[in-house]
Amino acid sequence: MPELLILVPFTGALLCFLFPGHIRDVIGLLCAVLTFVASIILTGNIYQNGPIRLNLGGWKEPLGIGMCVDGLSVLFIFLTGIVGLLVSLYSVSFFSKANNQSLAKHFWPLWLFLWGSLNSIFFVSDIFNAYVVMELISISAAALAALSGTNASLIAALRYFLLAMAGSMAFLLGVGFLYAQTGTLDMYLLGAVTDGGPLMAMALGLMTVGLIMKTALFPFHFWLPPAHGEAPAPVSAVLSALVIKGSFYLLLRIWCTVFQDTTASPQTATLLGLLGLTGVIWGSYQAIIQNRLKLIIAYSSVGQVGYLFLLFPLVFITLDPAWKIEAWTACVFQTISHGLAKAALFLAAGNLIHATGTENLKSMRNIADRLPMTTFTLALAGVSLMGLPPSGGFVAKWMLLQSILASGQWWLAAAPILGGLLTAAYIFRILSQAFVSDDQISCCGHVSFVMEKSALLLAIFSILIGFRSKEVIFLLSEQVYFVIQGGIIP
Amino acid sequence: MTTLLIYAFTSIILFSIGLFGLVSHPNLIRKIVSLNIMGGGAFLFLISLAYHGRSPDIDPVPQAMVLTGIVVTISATAFALCLTRRIREKTGQCLLEHCPDKPET
Amino acid sequence: MGLIFDLIIGLSLAGVAWRIVRVREHFQAIVLFITFGLLLSLAWTRLKSPDIAIAEAAVGAGLAGVLLMDALGTLSSTRNQPLPGRFLQLFIPCLFLAGLMAYTILFIPADFQGLGPMVSEALPDTHLEYPVTAVLLDFRGYDTWLELGVLLVAVLGVLCVRQAGTIKGSMLPAPAEPVGRWIIKLLLPLMVLIGGYLLWLGAFAPGGAFQAGVVLASGGVMLWQAGHPSLALLHHVWWKILMISGFVFFLILASSSLLYNQQFMTHPEAKMWILGVEYAATLSIAICLISLVLASPARNQGDQRARKTES
């Protein structure tokens, strides 16, 4: 089953590359549906039967490459499946517009390649394999970011790509250090190595820095807003909801399996948490002062990514295992609900821009009258981002706050509280413009049914995920290959 | 042992020089060249490990990794250079500074 | 004796790298970068990795040099570039990092083992005699598959950035040169021969799909540089098919392993498929690399500008 999640998108990408015209849309959509179905089935499978491990080519682990599928991977796969399907639906409509038609030719193969490689990074269990997959993701993501072809988007794409490549190089050198210490590349065998030593510490540093560059944590966030803000709407949705999650997933995996017992030190974890906290406040503040809709949403990503890094001080310093698991679940939950909500926001923003022909917040007045569905989508996704009950964002932030208080690291509580307030500020800023009535502006273009509904569905999912927290917690605490307290399940 | 040390030190130096070039040069082509130096450093480290292994033959796994890495790096370099040329074509300079778009028609 | 040689190579690598970063002129930096590639392939040879030496000489020094020169060609003024300021602020952290990593290296365990013995133990099961090829195509075949994917995605990305449908648009050869034509006639058959030889060699000695692919790619780029129109004769559909052939071969292999209900990516125990994968991979590596070099967005404009200055 997990193989299909890689095979189907890659096959689709090749077919989309070979065939012209409308066949491409049909193939792309078909592959999207198939991949979505496969990811749902896989999630159910893992939920019931527990984690599985595949040895590719039938070779045992230190020699061959493994693939491991556990609760953590399937949650990301599930997120990718939903966002991928709805974004694909949206893009069929989006790229069929006259001025976008030539872009579809490039969009489909790259997007399906990106989807396939995202799926394979969620199965990764070999650190060198992770490097190759990350390069696959960076190149396709940078190419997609340059899709619109404007000066700003080209420069943003190149800046992102250079940073991502530098991150990959640091990661690769980290792989070298790990190999020098242990002589193996498999993550779980690496985790079984008990002696830490300076080589492991250096590897941890290099890999962590390389990955947080790609995840856009605070001091390295500068590439994100232009790259995500300048791309076409479906691309922005994918980049924000999924691509940065790919490198975050790898970071989680590496910290929890490879370094947990040996090298992960409280100081490093605190530093990451501090950067996350700064990111939450800085990103949200920047989002408030922006004037362009997509830039607001892009800066909001910087802020929301900050939350994810609170996980490190909470999990690696807290003593009580129950609260550790709570914090761990909260952060993964936040990843998922942010992914869904952010994709919904970007798609809705794409609708607005399409309808009004402008990106400026001020000239988008009165949209609530004309595009009620899109406004509703914005509001719903905003609710999840702010963390109002009963959304997924609420569950995540509530658990986060609880575990922060339980862990005694009070200063971290600033993130969910201040961050929530600031998020509310920029969401209401968007919405308040939406309800201002202005008779002078009379527009506007027609937004197709599919485009409105796919954005809305994403927003609804981001709320609904809040009702399914039990299953998510079960997947994250029972059905994973590693346990949070330390050690590996044999 | 000492061959390992010489090459491992060299690889570290190359990596750091590449990093320095990447952050210090404003010109895009130079940045890309610096990235390639970084990559060369990382590859050299892996191969010096392969040479160091105890078995009589060279460890083939790092060799295979570096071969893969070389192809990946050249693809990434070609893609980055293509973006650079496009930027050069549109803005007239090879820098990452933001340049406002011409009004689109 | 060997140590002195190592020291000389190490010092000159570091020195050349430093010059590349600090030299004023971009052109000089690129020439130095080509030197750097050659020095690196010398180091690979010294470290008994002939496969990487071949690949580095063809890719690092050859194709990367062509790409960089080509990109530089679009820069009108390369002289008198000011060196970047903020030297110390950036240099000291880098130096610190280098010191830290150098200190770490001293801790590499003396009894470091690696996976070498394990590979030689399992080698008979692969029906291949050369360990590097076995690792690439069998033990870590998934990496190789994805790496072919990276090449393909880079071509797609280049097409996307150029907003071009096919690579064909830029396939116009450079103006013909008598000496260029002559050298092509002489060297191209040799390169094809060497490529084929390397490919054939891969099963039991240094050589294989990568090395053959990059040598063929250098030949193809030379063909185009010399103004020979033969590359443009290939129909673009065929061009696309050749480009994806390596990736598709792996894809078929991976899917068929599912049908037989085996582990993912396993292959029937026959030498045929390994040969097939190698041939397809060689072709698609060569074609993808050629496409990456040829797909240069500013070429047509640059040529027009050159013609204007000539007239």
Added chain:
Amino acid sequence: MMSIYEILSILFCLIGGFFFLAGTLGLIRFPDTYCRLHALTKADNLGLGFIVIGLIFVSGSVPEVIKLSLIWFLALVGSSSACYFIGNHIHLLSKVRENRNGPDI
């Protein structure tokens, strides 16, 4: 005790080294590109030829001799055509410059 072949080999390699040194000196000291090309292609090819001859003396088999000679031949082809291209390019450049200067004066 060294055989006569080994002594001959060392001798020829030393001569080859001398020519390389002379070529490099020319590259550094000569005033313009034409002279430099001259020094590089002539002296270096000669040096390489001597080294190849020196190595042929100690080579073990006929295929090795053929390979060594092929190296020299290919290097000759490569350097002579590269020399032509560089020279031709400089020639064309100087012409363009002359043309440009013409109307200005």
